[in-house]
Every structure is written in structure tokens, then in C-alpha cells.
Amino acid sequence: MFSTDRAQAIADRVESFVRTVVVSYEGDPRCGFHGPGDDLVMELREKARAAGVLTPHFLPDGSHLTQRETATVLIRSGLSPLGPLACNTMAPDEGNMYLLGKVGTAQQKAHFLAPLLEGRGRSAFFMTEPATDGGAGSDPSMMQTICVQDGNHWVINGRKAFITGAQGAMVGIVMAKSTDGACMFLVDLPDPAIRIDRVLDTIDSSMPGGHAVVTIDNLRVPADQMLGQSGEGFKYAQIRLSPARLSHCMRWLGACIRAQEIASAYACRRMAFGKPLVDHEGVGFMLAENLIDLQQCELMIDWCAGVLDTGALGTVESSMAKVAVSEALMRVADKCVQVMGGMGVTGDTIVEQVFREIRAFRIYDGPTEVHKWSLAKKIKRDHKLH
Structure with missing residues (x-):
């Protein structure tokens, strides 16, 4: 993977911190069904701050590392499911920070x-809406949440679903539809007009606050807290989503690299039928296939990051990367569980959690099938042009 000296130096510090400090917290009882508790998050962030690896992809002058440099750093932060939380490189905060830096x-x-x-706090991105309401999911044009200008304020009403980290967030970015089109608003949280109806029980458990269903009831937002211009919300969403999709790929690649390390170590020391598991072709070949998939994921991430670094929006490239990496990492995680047998489905290592998280990652920021459908439409458009 392409890197620079500065990115490599940051990544080395991040990896050392994750392996020597963060990993020891993986069995902490504050890691709950709906994600790690905020007290644990803040404790880890204080340690990251002391180690000089808090928000490492932003430089002291406020500038952002290039996407290719960011990949070098975020892969290392992902070596533990708690690493991105500790280092402040986790979704949705990482994507929200990127968007605010570009548009705010x-x-x-x-x-x-x-x-x-x-x-010092977490954030949430309020875009997806309940399917039961016919609201926006993979098709954001179906957005039902509305905003109406009232003097020097906007009034927002609607419902949202699968809002990661809404419970306990300090900052919210709320998407709603005006007569001009989609809009984005910055809000201080908590706010009594934003009610968390429930936190969903989901397969993953790495994100603080879990994923909430939310009702927005006459939320009044000052006009100067609109992010950008009225009607430009979908454009801003794309500014955020392309690098955010890729950041997911980076972090979960790190997690699967660690799962592969754990499964490989197990296969090399576990004896069965007179020899180590790794010497049985059925096991050794699975680990070999994982190495191939991990390398291909790294190359795909590096390629897409390079496109984004040219200033291109990168929606097509990020869709391809998201599909290729999420599907490959699913194969890797599944094989790691299989190699470890009964141990692989226990909580004694992070392998079981990584498997669950990667399964959810195939849906985060658009399911595989939606991205393939979008790519197929591009193929059709390009064919007509010729």
C-alpha cells in the first residue's frame, strides 16, 4: 500500500497503542450488547490522548491526511474493535468530522x-428512515422528514431509523426535505424535540449507543445551523459517503487482519490427528485463501483512496471498493471462525465478534446489491453512449 513517511510514523504509533493498551480492554464488562459504554470510550480516549494518537488522521493544523495516508492509519486503528473508538477514527464520527471540515x-x-x-463527544448522522413509514433507506429520494422555514429558524418533523450512536451523542447532523430539496442541519444533542423511541437489537455491538429509532417532533434549528445551502443535502451526503464507505473498509480490514493472526496462531498450535491443524490442507488452504483476500482488499482500498485524492467524488469507485472489500472480508472472517472450530464461536477471542461486525458491514452504507445495481446502471449508460 502506498504511504508517506508521516503516515507510516503515525500508523506505527497507532498500532503500538492498539496492541499494547486497547487490546487489554476487549473483555471489559462495559462492552455491552448496544456497544461500549461512554465511560469506557472516554477512558480509552484519555489514554489515546496521552499516547498522542487521538484523532490521528487530522494534523495539528486542522488539515486531514490524504485518503491513502488515512488508509495506512485507519487499518492499524482497526486491529481491535475498540481501536477506532479509542483513537477517534470510528463511524459515524469520522465521516461527520470529514463532512464538517469540507462544508462547515x-x-x-x-x-x-x-x-x-x-x-470530547460523539455524533450521529440522521438520514435513514423507518421502512414501515415508507421512508428513505438505500433510496434517499424517499425521504419523509420535512423542514419548513419559520423566520430565522427551521422546523423539522419526521422519524429516523438505524441512527448509529444517537443515544449519548453530543452533535447531530439531521437530513430533512424542504421545498428546495434535501437539507442538512447541525444540532446540539440531547434535544427534547429528538426522542429516542428505542435502540434496536442488532447483530453488531461495536458502536457506542447502538442503532436507534428516533422521532423528531417540531425541532427548531437556527438558520445559521443549516450545513451549506437549502436543497444541496444530497450533494453533501455524497461528499461524506464516498470516503466514509472507504473508511469502513479500512477499519474492518484491520479487524480481519487481527482475526487472521488469531486463527493462524490457533491452527499452528492446535494438534489434531497427529499434527498441527495448519498442516491439514483443509485448514491451511483456508488461511492461505485469507491471505489472498486480505491482500486484494488492501489493493482495492489503496486504488479507491488514490482516486479520491485526485479530488474526484469517487462514488463509483467507492461502491466497487465497498462491495469487493466487504464480501472478501466476510469470507475471511467466516474462515477464521471455521478454522478455530468451537473456539471460533465463543467470546474468548474477538474472532466471533469480527464475524458479526463484518456481516453487518455488508449492509452499512448501502447493501452489496444496491451498489451492484448502481454499477449496472452505469454500465447501461456507458453502453448507450457508445
Whole structure:
């Protein structure tokens, strides 16, 4: 993977911190069914701050590493499911920070971005809506949440679903539809007009606050807290989503690299039928196939990051990367569980959790099938042009 000296130095510090400090917290009882508790998150972030690896993909002058440099760093932070939380490289905060850095005004950055960069609070991105309401999911044009201007404020009403980290968040980015089109608003949380109806029970458990269903009831937002311009919300969503999809790939690649390490170590020491498991072709070949998939994931991430670094929106490239990497990592995680047999389905290592998280990752930021459908439409358009 392409890297620079500065990115490699940051990544080395991040990896050392994750392996020597964060890994020891993986069995902490504060890691609950709906994600790690905020007290654990803040404890880890204090340790990351002391180690100089908090929000490592942002430089001291406020600038962001290139996407290829970010990949070098975020892969290392993902070596533990708790690593991105500790280092402040976790979704949805990482994507929200990126968007605010690109679109926010100086005043908005001072009020909403600064505490996120400093790791003092978490954020949530309110876009997806309940399917039962016919709301926006993979098709954002179905958005039902509305916003109406009232003097120097906007009033927002609607429902949202699968809102990661809404429970306990400090900053919210709310998407709603005006007569101009989609809009984004920055809000301080908690707010009594944003009610968490319930936190869903989901297969994954790595994200603080879990994934909530939310009702927004006459939320009043000052006009100067609109992010960008009225009607431009979908454009801003793409600014956020392309690198955010790729960041997911980076972090979960790190997790699968660690799962492969654990499964390989197990296969090399576990004896069966007179020899180590790794010497049985059925096991050794699975681990070999994992090495191939991991290398291909790294190359795909590096290629897509390079496209984004040219200034391109990268929606097509990020769709391809998201599909290829999520599906490959699913194969890797599944084989790691299989290699470890009964141990692989226990909580004695992180392999079982990584398997669950990767299964959910195939749906995060658009299911595989939606991305393939989008790519197929591009093929059809390109064919017509010729």
C-alpha cells in the first residue's frame, strides 16, 4: 500500500497503542450488547490522548491526511474493535468530522467540529428512515422528514431509523426535505424535540449507543445551523459517503487482519490427528485463501483512496471498493471462525465478534446489491453512449 513517511510514523504509533493498551480492554464488562459504554470510550480516549494518537488522521493544523495516508492509519486503528473508538477514527464520527471540515462555516466548525476532533463527544448522522413509514433507506429520494422555514429558524418533523450512536451523542447532523430539496442541519444533542423511541437489537455491538429509532417532533434549528445551502443535502451526503464507505473498509480490514493472526496462531498450535491443524490442507488452504483476500482488499482500498485524492467524488469507485472489500472480508472472517472450530464461536477471542461486525458491514452504507445495481446502471449508460 502506498504511504508517506508521516503516515507510516503515525500508523506505527497507532498500532503500538492498539496492541499494547486497547487490546487489554476487549473483555471489559462495559462492552455491552448496544456497544461500549461512554465511560469506557472516554477512558480509552484519555489514554489515546496521552499516547498522542487521538484523532490521528487530522494534523495539528486542522488539515486531514490524504485518503491513502488515512488508509495506512485507519487499518492499524482497526486491529481491535475498540481501536477506532479509542483513537477517534470510528463511524459515524469520522465521516461527520470529514463532512464538517469540507462544508462547515468557521462558526460551525468552532462549535460542532472542535469537540469531535478533541474526542470530547460523539455524533450521529440522521438520514435513514423507518421502512414501515415508507421512508428513505438505500433510496434517499424517499425521504419523509420535512423542514419548513419559520423566520430565522427551521422546523423539522419526521422519524429516523438505524441512527448509529444517537443515544449519548453530543452533535447531530439531521437530513430533512424542504421545498428546495434535501437539507442538512447541525444540532446540539440531547434535544427534547429528538426522542429516542428505542435502540434496536442488532447483530453488531461495536458502536457506542447502538442503532436507534428516533422521532423528531417540531425541532427548531437556527438558520445559521443549516450545513451549506437549502436543497444541496444530497450533494453533501455524497461528499461524506464516498470516503466514509472507504473508511469502513479500512477499519474492518484491520479487524480481519487481527482475526487472521488469531486463527493462524490457533491452527499452528492446535494438534489434531497427529499434527498441527495448519498442516491439514483443509485448514491451511483456508488461511492461505485469507491471505489472498486480505491482500486484494488492501489493493482495492489503496486504488479507491488514490482516486479520491485526485479530488474526484469517487462514488463509483467507492461502491466497487465497498462491495469487493466487504464480501472478501466476510469470507475471511467466516474462515477464521471455521478454522478455530468451537473456539471460533465463543467470546474468548474477538474472532466471533469480527464475524458479526463484518456481516453487518455488508449492509452499512448501502447493501452489496444496491451498489451492484448502481454499477449496472452505469454500465447501461456507458453502453448507450457508445
